[in-house]
Amino acid sequence: MDVIVTPTPRLEGDIQALSSKNYTTRYLLVAALANGTSTIHYPAHSEDSDAMRRCIRDLGAIIEEDDKKIVITGFGNHPKDIRELNVGNAGAVLRFLMAIASLCPDVTFVNTYPDSLGKRPHDDLIDSLQQLGVVIEHQEGKLPITIRGGQPKGGKITVSGNVSSQFLSALLFLTPMLEEDSEIEVLHDLKSKVVVGQTLEVLEQAGIIIHASEDLMHYKVPGRQHYQAKEYIVQGDYPGSAAVLAAAAVTNSDVKIHRLAENSKQGERAIVDVLRMMEVPLTHEHDIVHVQGNQRLKALEFDGDAATDAVLAMVAAAVFAEGTSRFYNVENLRYKECDRITDYLNELRKAGANVEERQAEIIVHGRPEGVEGGVEINAHYDHRVIMALSVVGLRAKAPLRIKDAHHVAKSYPIFFDHMKSIGAQIEWV
Template identity: 80%
Template structure:
C-alpha cells in the first residue's frame, strides 16, 4: 500500500515508545539458547522480531505469549534439525541464526526478498564460520544460504567488522556453547560498535561470560558455557522514535515520547543530543523526551557510525536547517535494506531537497522555508527510508506519495497510526 503525506504545520500529543526491536530479537535468541523457561516483558512486535519468533519456534523453542509478555522454553545447545528457515527481510535475524544453526546438520535459509535482503552481502560471516569447520553453500555470499554444521570448532577466529557488526554479534552468540575456548579478532574497522555493546549487555544478563578488549577488537570467550533462563524487560526503541522526534522538530509541536531511558546503550539515543545541537527546544527526564518544536533548526556535523538507524531521521531534520549539515562515517548505510545513501538522497531530491553524497558522507544544504514536494517517492522497501521521507513530507508545500509504505511494519507497524494521532496529515491509498 502507498501513503500520501500532506503538509502538517503542527503536531501535538504523547505516547509510549515502541519496544526496542534490537533488544527484543536478542532476548528472544538468548531465551531460545537457554535450557529452561525465560520470560520477556513488553517484547516488540514487528516483521523482524516476528521473524525471530518464527525461526526459534521452528528450531524447537516453545513460545506462549499474551499482551504483556512472552514465555519461552528454550532448546539450549540442541536446536531441532530443520531443513529450511524463513527470516523474511530481517538481516540481523539471518546473521545471528546463520551462526546458531552451525549446531544443526543441514539448514537452508530461503530468499523471500530478492530485491532487498537477497542483495545484502554475508561473505565476512561465511568466511568466519567456514574457518570453524562449518560447510556453507551460498550465492556469492548472498541468499539462499545452506549451513552444513553440527560440530563447529572454537579456537582462533577472525571476522571482518568493516561492513557490519552483526557478523561479530553472531559469533558471540555461538562461541560460548562450543567445547573449545575461543579468541575472536576483528579485522579492519568495526562498524556500529555501540550495537556490539547491546549484544554483550544481553549476553551478560543471560549468564554468559565474555572478555572484551576496550576497543571491541578482541574477545576471549570461554567454551562449555550454558545460557541461563531469565526474566527480561525490553526498553523503548530509539531508532523508531528518532523519526517521531525529528517530525516534532521540523514542525510546530508539543510532543512527548515516553519509555526512552536516559542511560540506554542504544546508539540512536544520540537523536536527542543531535536535536539539541540543532537548537530544538526539548527536555529529557524520567524516561520522557518532550519536544516543543518551532520548525527552526541550525545545521550540524555528526559522526553517524554510532547511531546508524537514526541517521536518516537526522538527515530529514537537517533538510530544513538554516545552513549546511554533514553526516560522516556512514558508509555502512549502503549495505542495509537498500543503499540508504544513494537511494535515499535520490528520493529526497524528488521532493526538492538539496543534498550531496560521498562514499561515506551525506551533505545537506538546508532549506528552512520548506520543500516543494508534489512527488511520487520510491522508498525501496526500506522501513527507515519510509519513516524519514514521512518527516520530510510534513514540511512540503505539496503532498508526497510514498510507494509501498506498508513496509514500515518491518520495525514500526504503528508508525503511521502514531503520526496520525499527533495530528499528522497522512492517508493510505491502494
Template identity: 75%
Template sequence: MDIQVRPAKRLQGEINALSSKNYTTRYLLAAALADGTSTVNYPAHSEDSDAMRRCIRDLGAVLEEKDERITITGFGRNPRPVKELNVGNAGAVLRFLMSVAAFSPEITFVNVYPESLGKRPHDDLIRALEQMNVRIDHNGGKLPITIHGGDPRGGKIAVSGKVSSQYLSSLLFMTPLLEEDSEIEVLDDLKSKVVVGQTLEVLEQAGIYIKASEDLMHFHVPGRQKYLAKNYVVQGDYPGSAAILAAAAVTDSDVRIHRLEERSRQGERAVVDVLKAMGVSLTHVDSTVHITGNTRLKAVEFDGDEATDAVLAMVSAAVFAEGTSRFYNVENLRYKECDRITDFLAELRKAGADVEERRSEIIVHGRPEGVEGGVEINAHFDHRVIMALTVVGLRSKQGLFIRDAHHVAKSYPQFFDHLRSLGAEVNWM
C-alpha cells in the first residue's frame, strides 16, 4: 500500500514509545532457550518480533500472550526438529536462529523476500558455524540456507564483525549451551558494538556468564550453562522514536514521547543529543522527551556506528539544517533491507534534498527553506527508509507519495497512527 504525506502545519500531543524490537527479540530468544517458563512484559508487536514468536513456537516453545504480557515455556538446547523456518524479512531473527538451528539435524530457512532479505549476505556467520562441526548449504551466502547440525562443538571460533554484529550476537546466544567452552575472536572491525552490549545485557539477565574483553573483540564462553526462566520488562524503543522526534524537530511542534529511558543502553538514544546539538528545544526528564520545534536547525557531524537505526532519521532532520552535515562510519547501512546509503539518498534527491554519498559517509547540504516534494518515492521495502522519508514529506512544500509504505510494520506498525494522532496528514492510497 502507498501513502500520501502532506506538509504538516503543526504537530502537537503525546504518545508512548513503542516497545523495543531489539530487546523483545532477544528476550524471546533467551526465554525459548531456557528450561522453564519466563515472562516478557510489554513486548513489541512488529513483523520482526512476530517472526521470532512464530519461529520459536515452530521450534517447540509454548507461548501464551495476554494484554501486555507473554509467557514462554522454553525448549532449552533441544528445539523441535522441523524441516523449514520462515523468518519473513527479519534479518536479525534469521541470524540468531541459524545458530540455534545447529542443535537440530536439518533446518532450511526459506527465501520469501528475494528482493530484500534474500539479497543480504550471511557468509561470515556461515563460516563461523562451519568451524563448529556444522555443515551448511547456501546460495552464495544468501537464502535459502540449510543447516545440517545436531552436534555443534565449541572451541576456538573466529567471526568477522565487519558487516554486522548480529553474527557475533548469534554465537553468544548459542555457545553457552555447548558441552565445550568456547573462545570467540572477532576479526576485522566490529560494527554496532552498542548492540552487542544489549545482547550481553540480556544474557546476563538470563543467568549466562560470558567474559568479554573491553574492546568486545574477544570472548570466553563457558559451556554447559543453562538459561534461567526469568521475568523481563521491555523498554521503549529509540530507533522507532527517532523518526517521530525528527518529525517534531523539523516542524512547528509541541510533542512529548514517554517511555524513553534516559540511561538506556540503546545506541540510538544518541538522537536526543544530536537534535540538541542541532539547536532543537528539547528536554529529557523522567523517561519523557519533550520537543518544541520552531527554530532553524544547525548542521552536525556524527559517528553513526553506535546508532545505526537512527541515522536515517537524523539525516532527514539535517536536510533542513543550515550548513553541511556529515554522518560517517555508516558503511553497514549498505547491508540492511536495502542499501540505505545509495537507495535512500536517491529518493531524497527526488524530493529535492542536496545530498552526497561516500562509501561510509552521508553528506547533507541543508536547505532551511525546505524542499519541493510533490513526487512519488520508492521506499525499497525498507521500514527505516519509509519513516525517514515521511519526515521529509512533512516539511516539504508539496508532500510526498511513498510507495509500499505498509512495510513500516516491520518494526513500527503504529507509526502512521501515531503521527496522525499528533496532527499529521498521512493518508493511505
C-alpha cells in the first residue's frame, strides 16, 4: 500500500513513544538463552521483534504474552534441532541467530526478501563463526545460509566491525555459553559503538560477564556462563521517535513525546541534541521531549555514526534548514535495508531537495522555502526511508505519494496513526 502525504502547516498533540525495537529484540534473545522464566514489560511490536519472537519459539522457547508483557521460558544453551528459520526482513535478528544456530547441528536461514535482506552481506560474521569451527554454506555471504554447528569452540576470534556492529553483538551473545574462554578482537573500525553498548548493557542485566576494552575493540569472555532468568523493562524508542520529532521541527508545532529517557544509551537520543543545534525550540524533561516548532532551522555538521537510525530523519529536517548541512561518517547507511545514501537521496531529489552524496557523507543544501513535491517516490521497502520521506512531504508544496509505505511496520507499525493523531494529513491508497 502507498500513502499520500499532503502539506500540513501545523502539528499538535501528545504521543507515547513506541518501545525500543533494539532493546526488545535483545531482551527476547537473552530470555530465550536463560534456563528459567523471564518477563519483558512493554515489549515493542514490530516486524523485527515479531521475527525474533517467532524464531526463538521455533528454537524451543515457550512464550506467553498479554498487552503489557511477554513471559518467556528459555531453552538455555540447548536450542531445539530445527531445519529451517525464517527471519523475514530482520537483519539484526538474522545475525544474532546465525551465532546461536551454531549450537544446532544443521539450520538453514531462508531468503524471503531477495530484494532487501537477501542482498545484504554477512561475510564478516560467517568468517568469525568459521573460526569457531562452524561449517557454513552460503551464496557469496548472502541468504540462504546453512549453519552446520553443534560444537562451536571458543578461543581467539577476530571480527570485522566496519560494515556492521551486529556481527560483534552476535558473537557476544554466543561466546559466554561456550566451554572455552574466548578473546574477541575487532578488526578495522567499529561502526555504531553505541549499539554495542546496548548489547553489553543487556548482557550485564542477564548476568553475563564480559570484559570489554575502553575503546570496545577487544573483549575477554569467560566461557561456561549461564544466562539468568530476569525481569526487563523496555524503554521508549528514539530511532522511531526521531522522525516524529523531525516532523514537529519542520512545521509549526506543539508536540510532546513521552517515555524518552534522558539518560538513555540509545545513540539516536542525539536527535534531541541535533534539533537543539538547529535552533529548534524544545525541552527534554521528565522523559518528555516537547517541541514547539516554528519552521525555522539552522544548518549543522554532525558525525552520524553513533546515531545511525536517526540520520535519515535529521537529513529530512536539514532539507528545510537555512544553509548547508553535512552528515559525515555514515557509510554504514549503505548496508541497510537499502542503500540509505544513494537510494534515499535519489528520492529526496525527486521531491525537490538539493542534496549531494559522498561515499560516507550526505550534504544538504537547505531550502527553507520548502520543496516542490507533487511526485511519486520509491521508499525501497525501507522503514526508515518511509518515515523520513513522510517528514519531507509535510513541507512540500504539493502532496507526495510514497510507494509501499506499509513496510514502515518493520519497526513502527503505528507510525502513520501517530502522525495523523497530531494532525498530519496522510491517507492510505
